[in-house]
Amino acid sequence: MTVDLTPLSDSDWNAQRAAHLLARAGFGGTPEEIARLAAMGAREAVRSLVYFGKADNKHLEPFDHSGIHEPGLEPFPESRPAATDRAKKSGESLGVRAKASGNRPLQPVTNKFFYWLRASVLETNRVAYWWANRMLTTNAPLQEKMALFWHGHFANNEDKVRDYRKLLNQLELFQARGTGNFRDLVVAVAQDPAMLCFLDAGKNIKGAPNENFAREIMELFTMGVGNYTEKDVREAARAFTGWNYVDTKFVVNDDQHDAGLKTFLGRAGNFDGVQIIDIIMDQPVTAEFMAAKLYRFFVREDVDAKAQAALGNALRKGKYEIAPFLETVFLSKDFYSDDSIGAQIKGPVQLAVSTCKKLGLKAVPGVPDFNAATAALGQRLFAPPTVAGWAQGRSWITPGLLLERGNFARDVLFPDINFIPPDRYNAAPDIRQVSQRIRDGADITAATSQAEGVVVAESNMAADRDEDFNTRYASYRGWQMAIERVKPIPRATAQLNLSAMVRQNKLATTTQAVDYFLDRFLHVKPPADARARLVKFIDADLGTSELAAADTYMEDSLRLLAHLIMSLPEYQLD
Numbered sequence: 001m002t003v004d005l006t007p008l009s010d011s012d013w014n015a016q017r018a019a020h021l022l023a024r025a026g027f028g029g030t031p032e033e034i035a036r037l038a039a040m041g042a043r044e045a046v047r048s049l050v051y052f053g054k055a056d057n058k059h060l061e062p063f064d065h066s067g068i069h070e071p072g073l074e075p076f077p078e079s080r081p082a083a084t085d086r087a088k089k090s091g092e093s094l095g096v097r098a099k100a101s102g103n104r105p106l107q108p109v110t111n112k113f114f115y116w117l118r119a120s121v122l123e124t125n126r127v128a129y130w131w132a133n134r135m136l137t138t139n140a141p142l143q144e145k146m147a148l149f150w151h152g153h154f155a156n157n158e159d160k161v162r163d164y165r166k167l168l169n170q171l172e173l174f175q176a177r178g179t180g181n182f183r184d185l186v187v188a189v190a191q192d193p194a195m196l197c198f199l200d201a202g203k204n205i206k207g208a209p210n211e212n213f214a215r216e217i218m219e220l221f222t223m224g225v226g227n228y229t230e231k232d233v234r235e236a237a238r239a240f241t242g243w244n245y246v247d248t249k250f251v252v253n254d255d256q257h258d259a260g261l262k263t264f265l266g267r268a269g270n271f272d273g274v275q276i277i278d279i280i281m282d283q284p285v286t287a288e289f290m291a292a293k294l295y296r297f298f299v300r301e302d303v304d305a306k307a308q309a310a311l312g313n314a315l316r317k318g319k320y321e322i323a324p325f326l327e328t329v330f331l332s333k334d335f336y337s338d339d340s341i342g343a344q345i346k347g348p349v350q351l352a353v354s355t356c357k358k359l360g361l362k363a364v365p366g367v368p369d370f371n372a373a374t375a376a377l378g379q380r381l382f383a384p385p386t387v388a389g390w391a392q393g394r395s396w397i398t399p400g401l402l403l404e405r406g407n408f409a410r411d412v413l414f415p416d417i418n419f420i421p422p423d424r425y426n427a428a429p430d431i432r433q434v435s436q437r438i439r440d441g442a443d444i445t446a447a448t449s450q451a452e453g454v455v456v457a458e459s460n461m462a463a464d465r466d467e468d469f470n471t472r473y474a475s476y477r478g479w480q481m482a483i484e485r486v487k488p489i490p491r492a493t494a495q496l497n498l499s500a501m502v503r504q505n506k507l508a509t510t511t512q513a514v515d516y517f518l519d520r521f522l523h524v525k526p527p528a529d530a531r532a533r534l535v536k537f538i539d540a541d542l543g544t545s546e547l548a549a550a551d552t553y554m555e556d557s558l559r560l561l562a563h564l565i566m567s568l569p570e571y572q573l574d
Contacts, residue, residue: 003295003307005314005332013042017336023523023574024298024344025049025330026141028354031520046330050179050323052140060138063130063168066487068119071095074247076116076162083113084469104444106468114478116162122423122486123164125371128381129489131171132364135353142326146178147171148349149297151381152389154189154221156198158382165248166194167382182290182320183281186221187274193245199387202244205256209237214276220388222280224289228265235262240273281320288312291325298326299335300343301393342524342573345396348377350574355409355566358521359496366491367419368411376404397572409566413559415493423489426479434476448472498558502547510538510545513558517565524570534564 008017018038022029026049029037037045072095077083087093087109094112099105135144151174161167170192177185189195190213196202204210214236218228242257243250262271265279280286291311292303303311318324329335346354352374356364364370374380378401379390426432437447448470501520507513514534518526541557542550550557565571 003303003310003332004334004337005310005328007331008042008333008336010041010043012336013040013045014038017042018045019523020336020341020574021045021049021330022141023354024335025326026145027135027350028357028523028574030357030360043331046327049140049142050327050330052143052179055138055140055143057139060134063127064487066119066123066126066485068116068123068482068485069165073112073116077113080110080113080471080474083109104467104469107470107474110469110471110474111477111481114474115481116478118479118482119486120162120164121158122482124158124167124382125423126487126489127164127168127171128371129364129366131381132349132353132370135349136356136364137362143175143178146322147174149294150174150178150185152384152392153293154195155384155387155389156194156382157384161194161197163194163197163248166192166197169248170194179323179326180321182315182322183277185322186217186277186281189221190217190240190273190277191243191250193248193250196243196245196250201240204237204241204243205253206238206241206258209234209241209258211237213237214240216387217277218280222286222289223283224285227283227285227289232264235264235271236276238262239264239271239276243273284312284316287316287320290320291315294322294325295329296392298329300340302339342570344574345393345572346574347390347392347396348374348379349381351377351405351572352408354574355412356494359412359494359498359562360501361494361496363490363492363495365412365415365494366421366489367415367493368408369419369422369489372422373408373411377401377408402569402572405572406563406567409563412494413496413563419491421488421491423486424483430472431476431479434472435480438476444470444473448476496559497555498562499551499555502554502558503551507547509547510542511535513547514538514561517558517562521562521565522568522570524573526568526570530568534561537561537564 015034015038019029019034022034022037037048040048072092077086077093083093084106087096087098087106091098093109094116096108096112098109131144131147135141135148138144151171154170154174156167156170158164158167170189173185173188173192177188195213199213199216200210201213204213211233215233218233218236219225238258238260239262242253242255244253244256245251257272259270261268264271264276265283267279269275271279288308288311291314292308294315295303295307295311314328315325318328334340352370353364371380375383378396384390426435434447438444498517501516502513505516507516514531518531518534538557538561539545541560542554544550547554
């Protein structure tokens with residue numbers, strides 16, 4: 001395969017290619033945004049997206065914290081037993097002083113432990129919703145698209161980190177430096193508390209190095225499998241010893257750092273972590289690995305060794321600066337070739353945000369729930385399945401997932417009036433039963449007796465009966481405390497008016513309406529027979545082919561039409 005990085009000429013620039021650029025370098029565009037980009041030359045259009053520093057984003061608000069973090073929560077214990085053991089030894093844990101005597105003296109400690117577990121998850125969901133709105137409304141779409149790329153590349157999971165603040169700080173790092181220098185970004189990520197927590201930096205000390213981060217920085221973040229040895233992993237791990245964090249700050253514990261001689265990728269020295277990263281950057285395979293991964297994310301999946309070498313050379317020649325590399329890719333003839341158009345399956349977040357964009361929405365609706373919807377499609381922000389992130393590509397599409405994609409479009413167009421906000425309602429049957437029993441007047445012991453039909457591990461049953469605390473009550477009370485303090489996600493439904501689009505564009509017939517929405521919603525055109533079936537459907541549903549005759553009642557029919565279009569296989573492609 002040959003990758004043609006020759007720049008596209010202005011004479012070959014048009015609205016179709018502007019739409020393609022907006023889909024890949026962002027989350028799609030409205031007809032107005034596409035027209036604005038198409039009016040520029042090819043180079044000017046690309047540069048306006050890549051070098052977005054002057055974009056007017058005054059309307060974007062910073063994240064609105066709920067104020068849920070409290071002194072004493074750090075360092076957060078690894079487990080409930082660790083929390084209660086700390087209280088038994090010191091008389092205090094998680095900022096809570098243990099009762100000196102009496103019934104269940106450690107109950108407030110266990111309550112606080114479960115509170116933070118619940119509250120951090122709920123606040124992380126708010127961060128995801130806030131980020132989705134930035135994706136939708138930003139005037140610098142590549143900034144958020146790159147943040148999404150790095151979020152999958154340097155994958156972290158809230159389930160392990162258990163601190164929304166660290167995840168938010170990492171996201172803001174990606175937003176701020178995502179198109180900057182790759183070497184500098186790797187150093188920043190290696191010193192980022194979310195990553196240090198996720199890959200067990202605190203356990204990486206002189207004399208007993210933990211290899212997790214050293215392995216992943218080579219295997220997943222920079223070089224790829226097969227380009228290093230197990231000895232390289234061990235030696236790199238020694239170089240990163242002592243790197244840790246306190247709360248949300250990076251620290252180096254000099255007494256835990258191994259300053260001895262190390263041999264790494266054929267070089268010897270008293271290396272620290274930054275020097276290890278610099279050696280990695282000197283390897284040609286690093287540039288090839290990263291360039292190919294960026295190409296797969298923004299262009300298409302098929303990259304052979306020859307193409308990978310050419311792309312890697314371009315990135316390495318540019319000293320790992322991401323923005324110039326992306327400018328080269330986005331301006332290239334290869335990016336706009338027939339092999340690249342419609343060659344990508346939209347990831348769930350891309351699908352959800354671009355759907356809102358194509359519908360002309362000014363905010364991500366709260367119904368359906370963005371986080372639950374994208375999770376059902378296979379991609380929940382801040383919850384990648386493994387340290388390798390999401391599989392991408394064809395993994396997004398199965399018969400079941402294709403049905404879920406259609407369901408998402410339906411739920412945006414026809415919101416569920418029986419919607420129950422998942423951030424205000426706990427679906428766990430045992431917690432709901434405890435809640436109901438307490439509301440009915442039962443004491444803690446009676447309220448937390450094993451729920452009928454619920455299987456509880458023997459260790460948890462013992463904890464439930466412990467005189468010092470009750471785990472099931474703490475789980476209930478922690479959830480209650482969390483929803484008291486975490487601000488709710490706005491639950492407005494989509495503010496849609498497809499009839500207004502028809503009137504604004506002076507569409508007279510159902511055929512014109514079908515053509516307009518096909519052009520607006522699809523990047524890849526469907527077969528002619530699909531178009532004919534859509535026209536036949538809306539003619540029958542409206543009872544006329546003249547839109548003026550149906551002006552007062554056409555909204556629902558237009559929404560049904562939009563749902564049918566969004567359920568087409570072509571809608572899944574960019």
